[in-house]
Amino acid sequence: MTATPLVEVRDLVTHFTHRVGLFGTRREVVQAVNGVSLDVAARETLGLVGESGCGKTTLGRTILRLVARTSGEVRFDGQDVFALDLAALRRMRRRMQIIFQDPDGSLNPRLSIGRAVREGIEVHRLARGAEADGRVEALLAEVGLPAGSAARYPHEFSGGQRQRACIARALAVEPEFIVCDEPVSALDVSVQAQVLNLLLDLQARRGLSYLFISHDLAVVRHVAPRVAVMYLGRIVEHGPSDGIYQRPLHPYTQALLTAVPVPDPKTKRARVVLAGDPPSPVNPPGGCPFHPRCQHPGKNESCRTVRPELRELAPGHQVACHLADR
Amino acid sequence: AKGPAGDAARAPGGTMIIATTGDADVLFPPVTSVTNGINVSDLLFCRLAELKLALNTVDDAGFRPVLARSWEHPDSLTIVFHLDRRAHWQDGAPVTAADVAFTFGVYRDPAVNSPLAPFLAAIDSVTARDSFTVAFRFRRWYPEQLYDATYHMRVLPRHLLDTIPAARLATAPFARAPVGDGPYRFVSWAAGSEIALAADPAWFLGRPGLDRLIWRVTPELATAVSGLLAGEADAMEVIPARGQLERVQQATDVRLVPYPSPFYAAIVFNLRRPPFADRDVRRALAMAVDRETVVRSVFGPFAEVAVGATSPMQWIWSDSISQLPFDTAAAARLLDQRGWRRGGAGGLRSSHGAPLRFTLLVPTSSQVRQQAAVIVQDELRRLGVDMRIQPLEFTVMERRTQTGDFDAALISRTIDPSPASLLQWWSPGAGGNIGRYADTAFGSLAAAAMRARTRAEAAPLWRSALGRLNDEAPAVFLFSPRNNAAISTRFRNVTIRPDSWLATVTEWRVIEARHIARDRGAPRP
Amino acid sequence: MSGPAPARPPLLEVHDLTVNFSGSDGVARAVDGVDLTVEEGETVGLVGESGCGKSVTALAILRLVEPPGHIAHGSSVRLGGRDLLALGAKEIRAVRGNHVALVFQEPLSALNPVLRIGNQIAEAIRAHEAVTRGTARWRAVEMLTAVGIPDAKRRASAYAHQLSGGMRQRVLLAMALACRPQLLLADEPTTALDVTIQAEILELLDGLQRKLGMAVLLITHNLGIVAERTRRVYVMYAGQIVEEAATEQLFAAPAHPYTEGLLAAIPRLDERRDRLQAIPGQVPPATAWPEGCRFHPRCPHAWAKCGTEMPPLLEVTPGHRARCWLVKEPERRKK
Amino acid sequence: MLRFAARRLAFAVVSVAAVVFITFLLVHAAPGEPMLGTPERALASPETMARQRTLFGLDRPLPEQFLRYARNLARGELGESFVLHRPVAAVLAEAVPNTLLLGGTALVASLLLGLAIGVVQAARHHSRTDTLLSAATLVLYSVPVFWLGLVLLLVFGERLHWLPVSGMTSAGLEDRLSSLGRAVDVARHLVLPAASLALVQAAAFARFQRSALVESLDAEYIRAARAKGLTERAVLLKHALRGALAPTLTLAGLSVPYFLAGSVLVESIFGWPGLGRVAYDAIFARDYNVITATALVSGVLVAAGNLLADVAVAIADPRVRLDQ
Amino acid sequence: MSPWRLAARRFARNRPALTGAVLVAALVLAALLAPLLTADPLAQPDPVRLQNQPPSAAHLLGTDPYSRDILSRTLHGARVSLVVGIGAALLAVTLGAGVGLTAGLAGRRTDQLLMRGVDVALSLPRIVLLLAVFAVWEEAPAAAVVLLIAVTGWFQTSRIVRASVLSLREADFVAAARALGTTGAGIVRRHLLPHIAAPVIVSASLDVGNIILLEAGLSYLGLGVRPPTPTWGNMIMDGKDVLFSAPWVALAPGLALVLTVVAFNLAGDGLRDALDPRAAA
């Protein structure tokens, strides 16, 4: 974290406005991402964890400008992503890619794997004809798909293989940065390990940066040296993973960590069991967004009224909680 | 009401359900234009005098008194009618000379816009001499004065109508629930469905034989016939389709009553267009059409080849009228002579490179005419003539023929009992002369016929005129269908006057032994 | 049976359960000769990866497998000694939801979207007990309160889509437990939920189980849940039980290479590993199970015999069995 | 809800206005003109026709005619029939109830029949009964309405004499029947035309209902219902049907155009004095005001059907109803 | 194997669907070959003696009231029905797909405008419009019938297409393509069109049957394609009057009509099942 980071996100806000009601008679604003700042350095992985609906995907997509932001800034290699014109954006997209959670939905069922991988090569005119074919073959081999996969269609592959194909597609344009949006959530444990290993290998080989999104803390711990915890559109804790996993500062992170079942019958832990469901991002509570579910004994009035900002409590370890240092 | 009472004692009553394919438009005789409207209002309103069954329009002898007990011709331009004092409106008021004069005014009023007004053009005035005497004054003398004075108009009740502005007469409530002076009273009318009339027991000429007449609208002919065969209906004015006729023929409870129709159908050529300006081409085409085949194919035994621009209904009808023969060889020779030689593609005839080709307009409303056209097309093709058929919706075709925008048209003409109507269609300048046929020889023959005082005198002249028309071939006169009414065998004493099929319905009776439920339905008071 | 009172039979005894699905690309043996038992009041885990036949096993126990699937001849499912597979339609209905209840994986799709949740619970009660509509409703509300739904009376007239995921799963639990079943088949009851909610639900389930004294067959693919919540475990792979052991035993000394592989492949919160140990290859399709041991194409220790002969469940220690030839020939284990 | 209702209503008004505008343009731009006469008796002379045009303002430029029509319409006046010489409103007032009776009966009958068939099929899907019913509904669905009407008429009316073939009442007997007898009489007349319309649409409903049911029988909540120990009957009727009803009800609401189209044919065949018949006659007689008014009424009926479909769905599906 | 081939295979395994497809193919073939197989459908060998003849060796299906050969007319009628049915369905579907695609891809405003327009159009009483238009049309050549039926029949398709475009727009693979820098046109061509093709094909094939029925109804009312050109509708009308004495006149076209519509519906149902994304595995 010495040089300028590859990706800089500053105060990013993404809201969705849509009409609800029988015939769209009411407007509703979903505050999916609500003021997020983070950096990803070159060759680094930043883990992003949080519960369902807290805005992880939206954040990832906004960074790639796949979703319109409401305010805030994203810089890639120093360039303001939202200031680019369409041609420049397209060029920029060669350098940043995304892998999705659902390997079924992220491959067009009507395109063969080969054509899917080739799409990026063609769009950016990286190669043509036989050369492009060669590249496709090489990429598929690199992600560990059997020879001859190029001519086959997504439904002929297993989930893990499809995810490999998605990775190959993303790699085809030789990106520097990849948003991995829960790339292994849909996979079985045995396959999940294969894909995680593949991602780590590729990073080592190609010098990639990842924003690694997951709701599985164990997975994040495994791949990311630095982790951000998201709750209701905001980063509530952020720091080196060793720090976070061993001494979580935010009550939410604590609850999250203790809730994860550990596959070892011998460990018995004290558990913070939360009550209630996460509030809706349509009407996020005032003050600390976590206060309605917070089990901290010192919970007080300011939790309800004052929104805590991220504070650095240990080197590189920030937390947004009024009570964290008490 | 002594006479009628005696008659009523004999009258067994009964109900006749008449199936029709169309509803009435309005029951106000000056503007009624639809067949059923005319049929119904004919029974509600009386004429001064009626044609007898023979439909002789020339002599006074052809008429029988109705509202007019008698009439006389004080001079050649005047007819004086003496009204029957027994005649009264169904609200009790007597029928008076003032009513007759009023009626004439209504028919002639442009605000009423009666389509019958043109037929009254020869009448200068109608004046009431006293309550029961009325004088018609004509602009000129002609033998059919009595016909024109009596046939077109049905007398209207002045006392019920004179407060209504002329332009509103047709839409006034009266026009949908009229009060008449005829043998039947209006009972009810459910639009699109049913019109019911009941006998007026006090009708001055005697109580009608049937208590109730109900018109039942059944748009689909096949359904109407089914209803007839199933006993839901008793009678139909005419069954126009051969297949349906055959169904009725096989039925035991229904019989067909044939009568001459007031129609003929013809292919009219537009003489403004090149090939038809040539009389020989027209003649050739006429000779090439095997009308017998057309008639047998379309109608089987139920129609006759037209002898000319007339129908068997008219007293001038005769087999002796001269006609062009069916002679394809002669037709071919004639065309060859006129330069229309075979040689084009498909053996088509052409002259100076132009093929002998024309388009025949046929209305989509008439199955029969479409069928005939298709057969004629086939016959002409064998002669090397390319006739194309263009089926057109009725109103569109009417418009095109009126404006002269056609080659040929397969038209059907409804004709009056009077042969004078010939001139409406075939004299130069007449509105109905859509093909612009103009022939002085025909004109003078017809004019002579119109002046003849008696049938005997007039008939040969009319027939020569028709012969001349055939010879000139401004049209190919294809057929005159024989109408067939279908009437339940429950009815006796059935006669039909061709121009108005229910004209004699007052005489019809139900056979007592064959009364059914609806016959016992007492007419409402 | 004669003689002195025999030992009480286990609550649930599944023997040689086989379920076939006939489809256009052949017959899928989704479940193939599964044996398992659940004792009264006990929590037993059934783990395995997606598609290995866990759900079908649960459904087959209640005879809820629908065409094109069918339970093969020779299978038996005994509940307290009674063979459920031999019951008539009416009798099996009396078992479903009454003695044995089922909780599904997807709480949203398992609730009828057009019926009020209170009705759906009451309906389960009325299916088995002759109570009035009112009583059933009252009991439904009581059940909702018992599963921790606040303001249960009002919530009873809500529809599924108006509830959050956690609430829905609670409703499903309430529905399943309404008739106080002896056995609950919980088919991945928390898979669709966030970890924090998952913990809440599992705690709730624990509490209810203790209160009602029922047995639970906890189906999951999450070894962590198995480790925390069960006493005994069955591991399934490719339609078969491949290992059976007391939970502690299984985690301490897995006997089947598949179980071993699974344990090694899980990223752990409590320790950082450099590289995960992945099991190579993937689960074969149910229509084409490999010959011999079904795991052999992915097994690091496999030898020729594994490709031809299917191992039976072999006893490792009492109560610990594994379907692997290594139990007999441990020397073949590669280092 | 109120705003929604207002929007829907405004929308329906716009639709109907569009219908009127388009129809007005269409009929006035058409060749031909209102006739004084029938195909058999073309009575009117050109002068009479010309006077007719002036009387009805048909000689004015089209925009002027439309403005006048629109003004009258805004005042609730539909004008006068050129052919029938009476207010169009009166013509419709007689015809519309008849069509509503016929179409409504047919709609309800087809819906009930279609639902019943669909349920039977779904209950035994993939059985022989299901296959047979599928074949039957497919064929029925593919039969032209007029053809079915003719066959029913010939068989049940003319051959078997079970039912009357034409009209709404038995002519000549109305005044001798009690009001109950009259109702029975109308009902007997209603059977054949309503059946012609209903059978074809019932086949459509049945096909739709079957697949909706079979699909909903696949749902997890059906399995859950079975797992509760519910009877198959309760599963099918309470759980599956409730969910599968909404799309069929929507279809029913949207089937108004079908019934309108069918009524043109069926009313002709069975002599049922309704809107379809009025429209047909008016079109051929170029009775402009009547044509436009029938289009207007049809538009209103179709819009009402759409609205009904929305309402039905809202009633059947709380996800729609309660999405507030 | 590509999804299209998979669908084809599923279709081929579906007995009723295959029957429908074979029937359709046979019909198309018969219609194409009609001029070779049979005599002139307009020829009237002897309109007096040969009318309404029952089936015989010379006239396999008998003759009509004009002595024309019913077999020949039925086959030639197939040409009209198929041209109208298939033509109008294709045209309607193309229009609908175009509008639906535009609405789905364009901004909110255009979308609203188009869809409100479609909503209005859906409440137009199609039959009244068609009646009005056909009644006034001087000649209604098949092309005009096709055009009119298509122009009044694309609304539903446009809704279906728009809905699937809207949901596809949210699909991850579209997002992935955008992330790859694929242009809008490329996304439409490569990712959207192949997907909307399936529902469109299904709706077109099911439409064909409906349109054939509609055309027959119009012909039966004496509208639509005009005689003497044979259409099944006007053939049935020709036979209506002789339904009792010569039932074969109306029977042949009636059966042909029902058979054709059944065939298209079978094939359409089969296509729907085969192309159903839920059956994609």
Ligand SMILES: Nc1ncnc2c1ncn2[C@@H]1O[C@H](COP(=O)(O)OP(=O)(O)OP(=O)(O)O)[C@@H](O)[C@H]1O
């Ligand atoms: N296109 C959209 N329109 C409207 N709301 C949206 C849209 N995309 C996401 N949201 C809403 O924004 C919030 C955050 O969604 P997002 O998908 O970013 O969460 P997530 O953390 O990725 O959740 P998950 O773990 O379920 O993937 C959710 O409430 C979601 O419903």
Ligand SMILES: Nc1ncnc2c1ncn2[C@@H]1O[C@H](COP(=O)(O)OP(=O)(O)OP(=O)(O)O)[C@@H](O)[C@H]1O
């Ligand atoms: N309706 C069905 N038709 C055909 N095959 C089926 C059906 N249901 C299940 N199967 C087969 O049964 C196998 C086991 O399915 P099952 O649902 O029991 O797996 P599972 O272990 O519950 O997996 P998951 O963790 O994904 O729920 C599947 O691989 C599938 O091939």
Ligand SMILES: [Mg+2]
């Ligand atoms: Mg996400």
Ligand SMILES: [Mg+2]
């Ligand atoms: Mg499962």
